[in-house]
Amino acid sequence: MLEIKNVVKKFGDFTAVNNVSFNIKKGEIFGLLGPNGAGKTTILNLILGVLDQTSGQIYVNGMDNRKKGKEIKQIISLMTQETIVESDLTAKENLMLFAKLYHLNNDIIEERIKNALKEAELTEFANKRAGTFSGGMQRRLELVKTLIHEPKLIILDEPTTGLDIQNRVKMWDHIKSLARLGITVLLTTQYLEEADALCDRIAIIDHGNIIAMGTSSELKALAGGYILDIIAKEQYIKQIAEIIKKHMKAEVNIAADKITANVTKEPLEVIGIISKVLQDSKIPVMSFGVHLPTIDDIFLKLTGKQTRDTTGEMKTKFVKRF
Numbered sequence: 001m002l003e004i005k006n007v008v009k010k011f012g013d014f015t016a017v018n019n020v021s022f023n024i025k026k027g028e029i030f031g032l033l034g035p036n037g038a039g040k041t042t043i044l045n046l047i048l049g050v051l052d053q054t055s056g057q058i059y060v061n062g063m064d065n066r067k068k069g070k071e072i073k074q075i076i077s078l079m080t081q082e083t084i085v086e087s088d089l090t091a092k093e094n095l096m097l098f099a100k101l102y103h104l105n106n107d108i109i110e111e112r113i114k115n116a117l118k119e120a121e122l123t124e125f126a127n128k129r130a131g132t133f134s135g136g137m138q139r140r141l142e143l144v145k146t147l148i149h150e151p152k153l154i155i156l157d158e159p160t161t162g163l164d165i166q167n168r169v170k171m172w173d174h175i176k177s178l179a180r181l182g183i184t185v186l187l188t189t190q191y192l193e194e195a196d197a198l199c200d201r202i203a204i205i206d207h208g209n210i211i212a213m214g215t216s217s218e219l220k221a222l223a224g225g226y227i228l229d230i231i232a233k234e235q236y237i238k239q240i241a242e243i244i245k246k247h248m249k250a251e252v253n254i255a256a257d258k259i260t261a262n263v264t265k266e267p268l269e270v271i272g273i274i275s276k277v278l279q280d281s282k283i284p285v286m287s288f289g290v291h292l293p294t295i296d297d298i299f300l301k302l303t304g305k306q307t308r309d310t311t312g313e314m315k316t317k318f319v320k321r322f
């Protein structure tokens, strides 16, 4: 459905996307996971033809994005990072407006809107102004709006950033149901648990580079062994790091008051050895654990950074009139 080959995007001297390649099969949910500024939105804008790649090729359903932009727009849809709803219009009017923009026939519009409202669980709010909706309701309206012309490929730019966990899980269910209908989904996220819960395959991106790609289990297997993590007051962190290095022969990652290390010994052995040394040295800790690697651990191992070093507040933008 989508083929990205050696794509580079430069803004002046700055390389925002550096030789990125990946393919997405029909019906797959593919996630681009990366922190702020990684290049996620830029990649989406290249696919959508909003930006031109500096070099490399992009094919959507076999069509070259540089030659078949118009045809591609018919089968692709984007849910932007910022929610854009017409605050003065009702939910139904918002959908109607979008349906008209896609020149849908009048005889199918009513049915599509009815189904869209039902899918978004907004039927009873159909005639209420969208400006009065909660963030989660607006995001669901936005999602069904982008589906109104029945695209084959849907692109979701951080679909749940800023939503509470309840609305996030609801959005995940909607996205999964799209894939069951055979729609291909490309989404970006800063949340590892979102990539883990939703995506068939994940590409981890940082500074414009894809640094790892695979299924969630393939990525977790990259780390091997177990992750030891300890939280303690900052004054003790250096000492604890030395203890782990000495007794586990492992590299450590330090983030303010937290230490993580990829260890190869069995969890109980790790806990036994390290807790004894910490007790003997009278070093207090606030949290101590050993667990299987998560995608966050892989990200940290590959980049030395947490995926969420900054949390993106969802910005809701009201567009007054087209």
Ligand SMILES: Nc1ncnc2c1ncn2[C@@H]1O[C@H](COP(=O)(O)OP(=O)(O)OP(=O)(O)O)[C@@H](O)[C@H]1O
Residues within 6 Å of the ligand: 011, 014, 016, 034, 035, 036, 037, 038, 039, 040, 041, 042, 043, 081, 190, 312
């Ligand atoms: N039009 C532009 N001109 C110059 N630099 C740009 C432009 N668009 C993006 N960039 C830069 O390219 C990099 C990637 O930006 P991008 O918006 O793709 O990141 P992102 O992964 O979507 O981040 P976020 O999670 O914050 O949305 C950033 O350093 C950004 O400042």
Ligand SMILES: [Mg+2]
Residues within 6 Å of the ligand: 040, 041, 042, 081, 157
């Ligand atoms: Mg972005």
